[in-house]
Structure formats: structure tokens, C-alpha cells
Amino acid sequence: MHRQVTECRICKGEGLAVLLELGTQALTGVFPRRPDPQLTKGPLTLARCDNCGLVQLLHSYERDELYGPHYGYRSSLNRRMVDHLESKALALKSAANLRPGDVVVDIGSNDGTLLSFFSGENLSLLGFDPSAARWRGNYPADSSLIADFFTADLYRGALGRRKARVVTSIAMFYDLERPLDFAYEVADILADDGVWHLEQSYLPAMLRVNAYDTICHEHVEYYALAQIKWLADKVGLAILDVEFNDVNGGSFAVTLGRNRRIAPRGEDRVERSLDEERRLGLDTLRPFAEFRSRVLAHRHQLRARLEDIRARGARVLGYGASTKGNVILQFAGIDRDLLPAIAEVNEDKFGCVTPGTWIPIISEADARARKPDYFLVFPWHFRAGIVEREAAYLAAGGRLMFPLPTIDVVSA
Structure with a gap:
């Protein structure tokens, strides 16, 4: 369930200007055991309060659906x-x-x-x-x-x-x-x-x-x-x-x-x-309009890169099943045709699928056994540690693709 908010969450101002729409997405923090068309979906729309400047979601969701025994981050x-x-x-x-x-x-x-x-x-x-x-x-x-x-x-x-x-x-x-x-x-x-x-x-x-x-x-x-x-x-x-x-x-x-x-x-x-x-001009809409343009361009660039890899007969798997990754997957329309599986370290997620895109989540050992040419790394913000951790994979000819801040491929 979700509802649209009509006033700012801190100052109660009623002017909320839409900044970015990431589309209707299945709850990004939920990892179901199997594809579930009934999984709650709702808009991811970013807005800014005209009064205090707080940037916030334009919709609210039931917290019992977001948190509880199914919550996966550790x-x-x-x-x-x-x-x-x-x-x-x-x-x-x-x-x-x-x-x-x-x-x-x-x-x-x-x-x-x-x-x-x-x-x-x-x-x-x-x-x-x-x-x-x-x-x-x-x-x-x-x-x-x-x-x-x-x-x-x-x-x-x-x-x-x-x-x-x-x-x-x-x-x-x-x-x-x-x-x-x-x-x-x-x-x-x-x-x-x-x-x-x-x-x-x-x-x-x-x-x-x-x-x-x-x-x-x-x-x-x-x-x-x-x-x-x-x-x-x-x-x-x-x-x-x-x-x-x-x-x-x-x-x-x-x-x-x-x-x-x-x-x-x-x-x-x-x-x-x-x-x-x-x-930085955060009291204006300019930096947010520029951000929106970059985000829309990135969606097309990432999908085009994955389609090119598939066309060349190379194999790419995901790395790190995460809430952040689920946002990218759903926004860019990436499903198991482009990304057959995602490697994960958290055993609680083994055998689950990603929300909305239904990509299987497997262990890192299973992923390595498939010998992917690329890993698409969703926890890109831990880049340095991941490159160090995957030194053997890189040395064997594998490549790590980091989707953000811009698409970048690391090889040995």
C-alpha cells in the first residue's frame, strides 16, 4: 500500500515540486523466494519542498512491509x-x-x-x-x-x-x-x-x-x-x-x-x-534538473552496454543483491535475459529473486563456477575493497563493471 503525500514531512509546507521519476517499482528492499506479481509496487518519485528545501519521496509506504523479518541488510x-x-x-x-x-x-x-x-x-x-x-x-x-x-x-x-x-x-x-x-x-x-x-x-x-x-x-x-x-x-x-x-x-x-x-x-x-x-544552489531547481538529465542518460547507457555484451556472446552476472541494485535493475528494465543471476554473500538471500525483475540470487561460489566474463557490481561505492577482494578473478581475465558514478570497467 502507498499514499501520496501532500505536505512536507518536516515543515508541513504544501508546495512539493517533482524533481525525478524512477517509475513504478516493486518494493526495492524485499527479496521474495519466487516471482510474485502481488508484491507491493509503487512510484519512486523525488520531490522538493518549496518552503524548507527538503528533498523527499512523493509517496509513503507501509513500514511493516519495508521492515521486519524479511529485511536483508546486515x-x-x-x-x-x-x-x-x-x-x-x-x-x-x-x-x-x-x-x-x-x-x-x-x-x-x-x-x-x-x-x-x-x-x-x-x-x-x-x-x-x-x-x-x-x-x-x-x-x-x-x-x-x-x-x-x-x-x-x-x-x-x-x-x-x-x-x-x-x-x-x-x-x-x-x-x-x-x-x-x-x-x-x-x-x-x-x-x-x-x-x-x-x-x-x-x-x-x-x-x-x-x-x-x-x-x-x-x-x-x-x-x-x-x-x-x-x-x-x-x-x-x-x-x-x-x-x-x-x-x-x-x-x-x-x-x-x-x-x-x-x-x-x-x-x-x-x-x-x-x-x-x-x-551549490540547492535552493533552486537547477542542480536537480541537471541530475535528472544525467540519470535518464545513464539508464540507456547501462542497458546498451549489457546488450552489447550479450551480442558478443560474453557472459555477465550481477555482484551483490542489494536495495540499491534493485533500483537500477527496475529503472533500466534489466531482467534475467540480460543478467541471468546475481552473486551474493548473505546466505539469507540464496534462492531468492530480485523484486520486479525476478533475477535469481546465488552464492558467490555458484557464480564463480559459471565463469562470467563480467560482474556488474551493484555495491559500487565499496569499489576499492571489491577490486582488492576480486584480485584473483581479475588476474584470471575477469572484469568488474561499476555502474556509477559513470559506467566503468576494471580489468587486470
Whole structure:
């Protein structure tokens, strides 16, 4: 089920200008066991609020269809993501000067990877995630999991009146239908000397690297720092610092709190970043029109490249069955005629098919046994690590095709 929104999700402004339409797609984060014509479908249409500038989906979907036992992403299966989360935990422990007994909360805790790096230090660790019940055994023994969506009431039911020194929400804040309400609830549980650290895709980076595969049914907002500041101001928090990285095609990590002494040098970075966003013209439609033109051209270029490979009698398989990949596949109309199968490391997805395009998902071992001439790499944003990981495949004459930022083929 889906519905069209008629007002901005944060400021309630009613002017929403359409920026990009990726067509009607089957839910991009669902991997059914077999082709299912009844799988929920809906538009992926990007719009921008005329009032506050928030870029967001024009439609909303039932969260119980997006999350739960069928949700497939796991942080622990990607070495680079594990390293990223470990470094984040170390930095937050230092910035917040955590002491025994302090409360650390991870909202959207997935399989417990981030919480594991706070373990063993006599902290009170609590995770919230509606999809995490099946991964409970992966959580550190000194942590608790609430397998549900975060609310301040659920938090207080677990920890009473104790306040959190660190709250993290990694790659989930852009999934919220009511982000302002969520921010108020986080502010309510946050200690006066606590920090809320949220990381998500960065809108200017998405535009710069043509990462239209970030646009999926579960990601309903696409933030720049200006919109985070708008939210922070509303709930009585300050932006203490901002950092940028290339995770997931380009993300930004924002630290919020009430005590500026936690990050004394962060204020300058925040102001410079806001100035840069103004320089990019994000308050106009120009950068979005240019993005749309590049995206439409890319669809035709990618399909033409795959058709050429097939015409030459070469074989190409997919690499990494992912939500992002499903966006590209459905937008470009790529099915098993062009891509017979997709190699995957997550055993939970073996034997499943991609939504809408119904491409079989197989193990990496099975994929290698087919000796493909090319792998089309959907987690392209982990390029360096994948090239290193596939050194033997490349040395044997194989080729890795990265679809974005532009189509590029790597060989030995």
C-alpha cells in the first residue's frame, strides 16, 4: 500500500515540486523466494519542498512491509562497514567521555555491530530495531535489544528516568515519516552533556556522483545539512560538528547536543558546510534538473552496454543483491535475459529473486563456477575493497563493471 503525500514531512509546507521519476517499482528492499506479481509496487518519485528545501519521496509506504523479518541488510557482512562503525564508536566514546554506567542507545541497531564496539566497558547498551529479533544472538551479552521502532516511552520502560549519554542513528534517520517527532523524542531522552550522532546519505554527494540508486522506498528523505539544522533548532539542540565520508556513495555524520564544549572546533566546519550548500544552489531547481538529465542518460547507457555484451556472446552476472541494485535493475528494465543471476554473500538471500525483475540470487561460489566474463557490481561505492577482494578473478581475465558514478570497467 502507498499514499501520496501532500505536505512536507518536516515543515508541513504544501508546495512539493517533482524533481525525478524512477517509475513504478516493486518494493526495492524485499527479496521474495519466487516471482510474485502481488508484491507491493509503487512510484519512486523525488520531490522538493518549496518552503524548507527538503528533498523527499512523493509517496509513503507501509513500514511493516519495508521492515521486519524479511529485511536483508546486515552491517557485519561488509568489512569496510564494520571498520567504519568501529572507528565511529571509538570517536564517540572519546567525545562523550563515557564513564561506567552511562547509557548508549543505537536506534536502527541492525545486527548489533555498532553496539559491540561499546561492549565490555560497564556501559548500559540498548538497541532498537524492528528487524533485529533474528539477530539477537549476535548482540553483545551486556546489551539489550528492543525489536521494535524507537519511542521515548519504550526507552523509559527499559531504563526508567536515566538519560542517554550517546544516541546513534546510522543510515536510518532518512527512513522516518515523522522526523521532527522522532527528533523531539531523542532530545527528550538525551542527557544535557549527551550527544546524538546521526549519519545518512548526503544530498549534494548523491547529486555529484549520480547516485540515483539511493532513491528507494525506505529512504523517504534526502538531507542536506540545512534541513538537519532546521530540525535541530526546532527541538532545542545544536549542531556540534559535521563530518563527511564516502560511505554508501557519500554520507554525512552530524553530532547534535546541548553542550558545545564537546566539539569546540566543530562550529567552523558547520558554517563552512552551510555556506557551501548555498553556493551549490540547492535552493533552486537547477542542480536537480541537471541530475535528472544525467540519470535518464545513464539508464540507456547501462542497458546498451549489457546488450552489447550479450551480442558478443560474453557472459555477465550481477555482484551483490542489494536495495540499491534493485533500483537500477527496475529503472533500466534489466531482467534475467540480460543478467541471468546475481552473486551474493548473505546466505539469507540464496534462492531468492530480485523484486520486479525476478533475477535469481546465488552464492558467490555458484557464480564463480559459471565463469562470467563480467560482474556488474551493484555495491559500487565499496569499489576499492571489491577490486582488492576480486584480485584473483581479475588476474584470471575477469572484469568488474561499476555502474556509477559513470559506467566503468576494471580489468587486470
